[in-house]
Amino acid sequence: MASSRRWLLLAPALALPLSAKEPDNLWQVGSQWQLGSNQAGGSADPSMQLWLTHERETLVGMIFADGQSAGLALPLYQKSFLAVGVSPMQVVVRTRFSTLWRLGWQLDKDHQLTLGQLHDVTGRYGQNWYMEHSLPLPAALSLNLWLTRGSQAHMAAYDANSGWRDWGLTLERSWAWQQWRLGTELGAKQWLIKEHDWQPVVSLTLSYRFHW
Numbered sequence: 001m002a003s004s005r006r007w008l009l010l011a012p013a014l015a016l017p018l019s020a021k022e023p024d025n026l027w028q029v030g031s032q033w034q035l036g037s038n039q040a041g042g043s044a045d046p047s048m049q050l051w052l053t054h055e056r057e058t059l060v061g062m063i064f065a066d067g068q069s070a071g072l073a074l075p076l077y078q079k080s081f082l083a084v085g086v087s088p089m090q091v092v093v094r095t096r097f098s099t100l101w102r103l104g105w106q107l108d109k110d111h112q113l114t115l116g117q118l119h120d121v122t123g124r125y126g127q128n129w130y131m132e133h134s135l136p137l138p139a140a141l142s143l144n145l146w147l148t149r150g151s152q153a154h155m156a157a158y159d160a161n162s163g164w165r166d167w168g169l170t171l172e173r174s175w176a177w178q179q180w181r182l183g184t185e186l187g188a189k190q191w192l193i194k195e196h197d198w199q200p201v202v203s204l205t206l207s208y209r210f211h212w
Contacts, residue, residue, distance in 0.1 A: 028053040030181075030207030037199050038090050040158060040166075040191035044199050071100065079106040089118045089125065091157045096120045098127075111136050126153030128165065134172075142172040144187070160193040167192065170201050179209045 029052050037044045053066040061074040064085075071085015081104050089098035102116035111134045119127040128150040135143045145168075152162040168189025175182045183205040190198050 025057075025211055026055045026209060027212055028207050028209045030205060032203055032205040034204075035200055035202040036189075039092055040194045041197055042199075069100070080104065081106065083116075087118060089120055089128070091120075091125045091154065094125075094157070096122070096125055107134075108136065110134070111142060120154075124153065125157055126151035128154050137171075140173060144170045144172055144185070146189075155193070158193055164192040166190060168201055181205075181207045181209070183207075 029050075031048065031050050033046065033048050035044050035046050051066055051068070053064070055062055055064045061072050061081075063072055064070065064083075069085060069087035071083055071087075073081050073083040075081050083100070083102040083104070085100055087098055087100045089096040098118040098120050100116060100118050102114055104112045104114035106112050112132075113134075114132045115129070116132070117127055117129050128148055130146060130148045132146045133144070135145070137143050147167040148165040150158075150162060150165045155162050155165065158165070166189050168187060170185045170187025172183060172185040174184070183203075185201070185203040185205075187201045188198050189201050190196060
């Protein structure tokens with residue numbers, strides 16, 4: 001999906017400062033196969049990535065790093081949090097270094113309602129805003145929804161004017177066994193520019209959690 005798509009995978013990580021039962025020094029290594037596209041009107045292509053995440057709880061909040069994004073998640077009122085840091089911004093086929101902020105409300109350890117922004121530090125590709133919601137469903141399923149909006153500088157890379165960029169939804173299911181976790185996700189997204197075409201979103205993720 002949008003440049004923020006990885007945040008849904010890391011949603012449990014940002015919930016850690018609000019969950020007293022979670023260890024305060026957690027590592028997670030994993031791999032993900034994904035089918036999708038970053039271009040309107042393009043075909044969906046498969047990709048594979050390996051990642052390593054680390055979260056450490058401190059007196060003020062939780063420090064997180066996943067090899068791409070890094071920052072600090074601060075607990076706010078009740079189950080809400082604010083995360084600030086740095087992250088890559090995907091702009092068509094380019095990847096830009098950007099700052100981020102993310103405001104969220106934790107429904108449970110795996111589901112959140114969130115609003116955030118990525119800002120290209122060079123200013124060339126402006127910023128985009130995104131909403132991401134992960135909602136629990138029966139049968140241990142999760143419904144993920146997102147909507148992305150870009151500034152004029154950001155949308156110019158897509159030959160479009162400032163406004164809504166894309167939206168999508170997926171169904172997600174995961175299975176856990178000891179420290180292992182297998183997740184599957186299936187859905188679609190629609191570009192809100194050019195031909196307004198639909199593209200599939202499919203991913204398979206395997207991860208292992210440990211403490212060190």
